[in-house]
Amino acid sequence: METEEYGLAKVLTPHIDDAELRNVDGLAGSGALADFTYGPRSLRYLAVEERRLLGGRVSQVEAERATFDQVALQSVVIERCVLASSDWMDCALSRVVFRNCKLLGANFVENKWANVVFQNCRIEFATFDSIQATAPIVFIDTRFKDVTFRRSDLPGGHMSRCTLDDVEFDGGTYTNFDFRGTDLSTVRGAGYLNGILIDPMQRQEVAEALVSELELHYPDRGSQ
Structure with a gap:
């Protein structure tokens, strides 16, 4: 299998043979769906439950609402998609790439991940x-806005090269996360980011984040 390196992280990439992919009309159904390509589509609701998606591409899909419940994705590329109000419940993602996607109002809950990459994405109002x-899980050139990482082990x-706007870490472990x-x-x-990797110049950034959470008071000199 091929790997890509992001700093110290080595990620296994999706293995897809585009010449063998077949167009499908939907992702729902039972059992496994392999060697597929899906999109472009504009949907009000995209629902996939208890399914395995193997070796495929999901491209240019726009959905006002999406649900992925107990879905396993392996060697899948999701690109140029706009998914609003999406719930990813009890899913397993392995060698999955999100590229040039907008995930607005996404909830990833109780997922198992391995070799997942978010590249040039917008992730807003997400958990x-x-x-x-x-x-390794990798985020490259991605903009976060109003996002919470809760009780996650990454x-x-x-x-x-990411932008973090109103991002919170609430529990979890991030040892050697670069x-x-x-x-x-x-x-x-920031107190939950014990064991992460930073540059020396980022020490001041982390210090600012920690100080901003403390209820510090600065009395006037005249009151001393």
């Missing part, structure tokens, strides 16, 4: 809750 990663991951190249000065819950 990553109880994500268990067994291989060791050895990577985040660079944040070099991303400004951490405005994050909330």
